[in-house]
Amino acid sequence: MPAREAATSRPAPGTHTLFLDGDCLVFSAPRQEVHVLNSSAGVVWCALEDGLSPTEVSDVLAERFGLAPDAARAGLAAALAALRSYALLDGGAAPPVAAAPAPAAPAGLPPLGTPHFVADTQYALLGTRFRLRCTDTAVLGWVDPVLRHLATPPGAVDIVLALVGSATAGRYVLYQDNLPVGECSAVNGAAPLVKGAIWSSAVNRFDFLIGIHAGVVGGADGGVMLLPGRPGRGKSTLTAKLLRAGGRYFSDEMALFGTTDLRITPLPLPLCVKAEGRAALAEDYPDLATLPLHLRADGRRVAYLPPPPASLPAPGTSAPLRAIVFPHFRPGEASRLSPLRKAEALRRLMAECMVKRRPLELGHMRSLLGLMQQTACYDFSFATSAEALRLLRPILNLG
CATH class of the missing domain: 3.90.930 (Outer Surface Protein A; domain 3)
Structure with a gap:
């Protein structure tokens, strides 16, 4: 050798x-x-x-x-x-992965100044309270319907957002606590901008262990099922369908694991439905076709679907993990729900980790292994929503 x-x-x-x-x-x-x-x-x-x-x-x-x-x-x-x-051997191993740098403030955006605000609303997410002020009532008509289920009565707030601009000017700039954080060139880009600021700020102020890219739906027994995976796997469609079947809405974006108990905290932002995906939900959500299409920074056109009010857990609650299902939308193939080895499920789960509050230590990993041992894990291929519901509803004990 x-x-x-x-x-x-x-x-x-x-x-x-x-x-x-x-x-x-x-x-x-x-x-x-x-x-x-x-x-x-x-x-x-x-x-x-x-x-x-x-x-x-x-x-x-x-x-x-x-x-x-x-x-x-x-x-x-x-x-x-x-x-x-894998850089697991000593000598010549690749260096440790560096933490991602904090995003820099956008360049070239003007200071806030003293604009005239004509609209003022408040929202709350993960215990953080936001005040949103707008200089244009038209732009609030695009933003507020997206976030209305997070609305709160007027009161003390943690973060002040200001959306300054107009359709005539062809520019909207978002400020957070008087500092510019982003912009869009048209009114249909405002809601993604504000939603992103609320999401990132609330998560950054919340104490958790890891955030996994996943849809999260609660079942009749009080536990939740995760649907992790990259975009295009059908997470949002399955999440929305399961809500109509009686599931509780935790998130279609991220599963937040508690620092010590690993319970999942709701992050109930509106469901994001791509323009081409609306037809799959038309029967369950007839009003979806009437919702405006928003333009995200990545160029995708999306509709924001507010969750059914009855599906929303009470603020401040959390739930234990019951099952992890890795979905794959495969038209034309037979639908199949197959048990997955726990180690492979953990590997896939960690591959979808979007954020860590702090570096993981050995104790954290041992806790995650203990959680996986008591969690049902599946690989799931589905061709139609009807077949998907037939196979997934029993996992959540939904009638």
């Missing part, structure tokens, strides 16, 4: 071995990553942790899997290459 390979065949500092339902996982605290190892890589990793030399590890592989010496050496080389690619 080459000298370099032998020299780097030690676990990197800050790596920790964990087990979940018989699967071996490695948590890298410096890189804030969790990796699931296959059976041979798991044997190699544990042997390296025990201080065995590469030759001794090769012998362990040969004995464990009944391999010839050449095959064992080849298996060891493949496992070491995989571990090295």
Whole structure:
């Protein structure tokens, strides 16, 4: 074995071995990553942790899997290459992942000055109270219907937002506590701008462990189901459908896990429905076709669907996690709900982590493993909403 390979065949500092339902996982605290190892890589990793030399590890592989010496050496080389690619081995490992820098204030935006405000409303999210002031009543007509379910009576606030501009000027600038934070060129871009500011500010002021990109729906037993995944997987459609079936609305954006208890806190922003996705919800939400289309900063045209009032949990509540379902919208294929190994489910879940309040430590990961052990996990392919509801409603105990 080459000298370099032998020299780097030690676990990197800050790596920790964990087990979940018989699967071996490695948590890298410096890189804030969790990796699931296959059976041979798991044997190699544990042997390296025990201080065995590469030759001794090769012998362990040969004995464990009944391999010839050449095959064992080849298996060891493949496992070491995989571990090295994950930066889990000492010496030559990639540096720790740096924290993302705080977004810089937009350049070229004017100071607030002393505009004349003609509209004033208040909203609350995650315990943070916002005051929104506008210089144009028309723009409030685009923003307020999107956030009205978060409205609160006048009172003391934590953050003041000011939306300054007009359609005539062709520019709206959003200020947060007198500082410019963003702009749009048309009235249909104002609601995404304000919604984003409220979302990010409320989350930044809230104490949580991790935020996972997921739809979140509560069931009849008080627990919640997560629908994690990238855009286009059908999360918002499934979330909206499950609300009409009696589910409680927690979020179609992010699942916030509590710092110590890992309970999920509601983040009930309006459901975001892409223009091309409205037809799938037309039967359940007839008014959706009449809602205006907003223009997001990424160029997507979306409708904001206020959640049914009866689906909203009380502010300040939280709920335990009951199930995680990873959806895949696959037209033309048979719908299938398949149990998923807990280690793979955790890997996929952490891949959808959007934000951490603080760096994860070994204790946090052990708590997450304990949570996964008692959580039902599924891979879910669906072709139609009707089939999806048939398979998902029993998980939430919805009639």
